[in-house]
Amino acid sequence: MINKLVTRIKDLNAPxxxxxxxxxxxxxxxxxxxxxxxxxxNLKGASEAVFEFxxxxxxxxxxxxxxxxxxxxxxxQFGVEGMIAFKKTVDYAKDMGLIVIGxxxxxDIGSTSEAYADGHIGSVLVGKSVxxxxxxxxxxxNPYLGSDGIEPFIQVAKVEKKGLFILVKTSNPSSGExxxxxxxxxxxxxxxxxxxxxxxxxxxxxxYSNIGAVCGATYPEIGMRLRMLMPKSYILVPGYGAQxxxxxxxxxxxxxxxxxxxxxxxxGIIAAYQQENYETFGEADFANASRQAAIDMIQDINxxxxx
Amino acid sequence: MINKLVTRIKDLNAPxxxxxxxxxxxxxxxxxxxxxxxxxxNLKGASEAVFEFxxxxxxxxxxxxxxxxxxxxxxxQFGVEGMIAFKKTVDYAKDMGLIVIGxxxxxDIGSTSEAYADGHIGSVLVGKSVxxxxxxxxxxxNPYLGSDGIEPFIQVAKVEKKGLFILVKTSNPSSGExxxxxxxxxxxxxxxxxxxxxxxxxxxxxxYSNIGAVCGATYPEIGMRLRMLMPKSYILVPGYGAQxxxxxxxxxxxxxxxxxxxxxxxxGIIAAYQQENYETFGEADFANASRQAAIDMIQDINxxxxx
Numbered sequence: 001m002i003n004k005l006v007t008r009i010k011d012l013n014a015p016x017x018x019x020x021x022x023x024x025x026x027x028x029x030x031x032x033x034x035x036x037x038x039x040x041x042n043l044k045g046a047s048e049a050v051f052e053f054x055x056x057x058x059x060x061x062x063x064x065x066x067x068x069x070x071x072x073x074x075x076x077q078f079g080v081e082g083m084i085a086f087k088k089t090v091d092y093a094k095d096m097g098l099i100v101i102g103x104x105x106x107x108d109i110g111s112t113s114e115a116y117a118d119g120h121i122g123s124v125l126v127g128k129s130v131x132x133x134x135x136x137x138x139x140x141x142n143p144y145l146g147s148d149g150i151e152p153f154i155q156v157a158k159v160e161k162k163g164l165f166i167l168v169k170t171s172n173p174s175s176g177e178x179x180x181x182x183x184x185x186x187x188x189x190x191x192x193x194x195x196x197x198x199x200x201x202x203x204x205x206x207x208y209s210n211i212g213a214v215c216g217a218t219y220p221e222i223g224m225r226l227r228m229l230m231p232k233s234y235i236l237v238p239g240y241g242a243q244x245x246x247x248x249x250x251x252x253x254x255x256x257x258x259x260x261x262x263x264x265x266x267x268g269i270i271a272a273y274q275q276e277n278y279e280t281f282g283e284a285d286f287a288n289a290s291r292q293a294a295i296d297m298i299q300d301i302n303x304x305x306x307x
Numbered sequence: 308m309i310n311k312l313v314t315r316i317k318d319l320n321a322p323x324x325x326x327x328x329x330x331x332x333x334x335x336x337x338x339x340x341x342x343x344x345x346x347x348x349n350l351k352g353a354s355e356a357v358f359e360f361x362x363x364x365x366x367x368x369x370x371x372x373x374x375x376x377x378x379x380x381x382x383x384q385f386g387v388e389g390m391i392a393f394k395k396t397v398d399y400a401k402d403m404g405l406i407v408i409g410x411x412x413x414x415d416i417g418s419t420s421e422a423y424a425d426g427h428i429g430s431v432l433v434g435k436s437v438x439x440x441x442x443x444x445x446x447x448x449n450p451y452l453g454s455d456g457i458e459p460f461i462q463v464a465k466v467e468k469k470g471l472f473i474l475v476k477t478s479n480p481s482s483g484e485x486x487x488x489x490x491x492x493x494x495x496x497x498x499x500x501x502x503x504x505x506x507x508x509x510x511x512x513x514x515y516s517n518i519g520a521v522c523g524a525t526y527p528e529i530g531m532r533l534r535m536l537m538p539k540s541y542i543l544v545p546g547y548g549a550q551x552x553x554x555x556x557x558x559x560x561x562x563x564x565x566x567x568x569x570x571x572x573x574x575g576i577i578a579a580y581q582q583e584n585y586e587t588f589g590e591a592d593f594a595n596a597s598r599q600a601a602i603d604m605i606q607d608i609n610x611x612x613x614x
Binding site for chain 1: 328330331339343347348349350352353378380381383384385386387389390391394412413414415416417419420422423425426427431432433434435436438439440441442449450451452453454455456474477478479480481482483484485486488489490491495498499502
């Protein structure tokens with residue numbers, strides 16, 4: 001799957017992923033009104049609005065970005081109905097040719113991680129039928145439980161030819177409370193990075209590995225260091241735009257070949273029409289505002305990279 | 308919610324939670340055959356079998372144990388249909404008077420953790436309607452992202468009068484790879500324990516706090532140390548039985564008052580009929596095998612506690 005992602009990034013000249021994290025407050029009133037009129041002001045109404053919002057954005061970005069990253073929490077908040085919207089979003093994005101990174105940050109003890117892996121990037125056997133649960137292309141994984149919580153994801157990814165991004169250093173302000181703690185001379189995030197690099201070496205695609213990492217754009221110096229520690233891993237970089245990082249902050253996350261990182265923006269793209277730069281599009285044309293914001297983000301990053 | 312849990316534990320004299328982690332291989336053939344005949348060998352068939360299995364077990368244990376802990380991964384593996392079975396299990400268990408601990412191990416950056424918290428122990432506003440997603444009583448939370456990933460859960464728990472169990476030291480063999488790393492003179496799990504204790508002090512019920520911790524029974528010496536570091540937190544203890552810990556290993560997780568810990572068993576209870584001790588019940592009477600296994604576990608722990 002990493003080969004497909006790298007090829008798409010090269011073809012589109014766009015090391016960018018759009019985070020589909022649809023809060024209700026991002027969704028234009030006319031979409032909510034339609035959904036609530038059909039289904040009521042309830043979880044089903046909310047979830048239908050979420051999917052319709054995503055669908056219209058996907059229709060305007062599928063030809064310019066390689067991937068989308070639905071944040072499952074934003075669906076899970078609407079219960080079972082939200083999970084239906086998540087699944088419809090995954091399927092629709094894949095139908096439109098996008099690679100789907102499920103931002104699920106799961107992680108548990110071995111047999112339980114296996115169930116998560118089966119549900120999100122693998123399959124389950126029901127009687128004699130092989131059935132697929134959510135069926136994303138990549139997922140994000142939390143490493144707090146150690147290697148026996150991660151290895152089931154790696155095994156499933158290997159069998160299904162899919163990929164992972166393992167949390168190394170997250171973009172939030174308090175990420176350092178545990179991740180930066182120094183032990184045996186290295187911060188915890190470097191210990192995780194060394195584990196990721198070992199797995200990455202064993203699960204190579206052509207140029208990059210199917211085992212990637214997550215490092216927040218909000219910590220550019222750490223990004224440079226992690227880039228060196230995990231040369232074969234793609235780095236999924238959240239934190240650009242709304243969370244405060246600029247294109248220049250991203251340079252250290254890329255390898256000298258100009259690849260090796262994919263930068264996420266969520267709010268900055270999907271809620272672009274609510275921002276000063278794009279407000280002339282208006283609420284009715286929100287999806288074209290998102291398209292323009294994606295184009296601008298790609299240009300901004302390519303400018304910084306000298307592409 | 309912790310007051311309700313402690314009261315139930317005292318009334319039943321049973322510091323025990325039954326883990327509802329239904330692998331298909333645990334479910335008797337007649338239940339699977341019925342579900343597959345109705346719905347097919349597909350995700351819906353699997354999920355109906357899972358719920359029916361849970362329902363029959365709940366009917367046989369609701370009067371002897373205070374709580375159940377569905378492990379969401381075991382439902383999530385069946386995609387949307389599995390999430391329906393999860394929700395039906397949560398609702399049915401609550402209807403039968405059980406307290407429900409959602410073993411979800413979620414954790415993310417602030418706004419995303421808020422969405423998880425809203426979905427699992429809180430509510431969302433859809434138009435003018437307050438809607439509840441999964442609506443468990445407690446959830447487990449992963450601390451790798453630091454305090455700003457946990458505080459939204461605490462805020463929601465406070466408003467909704469619910470509770471948390473934060474992962475401190477997990478029961479799996481490789482839990483030490485990150486959790487045992489020593490920094491500033493203390494292992495990471497103690498740093499987390501100190502954070503948990505600070506939150507616990509701020510969110511007290513009567514005798515115990517609504518902010519609890521998870522510590523694996525498989526590390527009894529660590530359990531004793533964590534018991535001292537977090538005197539006000541209930542400790543959710545996985546790892547008894549199938550994972551290898553005995554009742555004697557559990558003593559250090561309890562306070563001198565004989566309370567302060569709740570011990571989980573999953574496979575050991577729900578798949579009891581597959582074990583030598585309970586095989587005389589037979590597959591048809593699997594639920595009574597589970598009841599007997601729960602009775603035996605409660606006796607075993609109370610014997611060790613001298614209750």
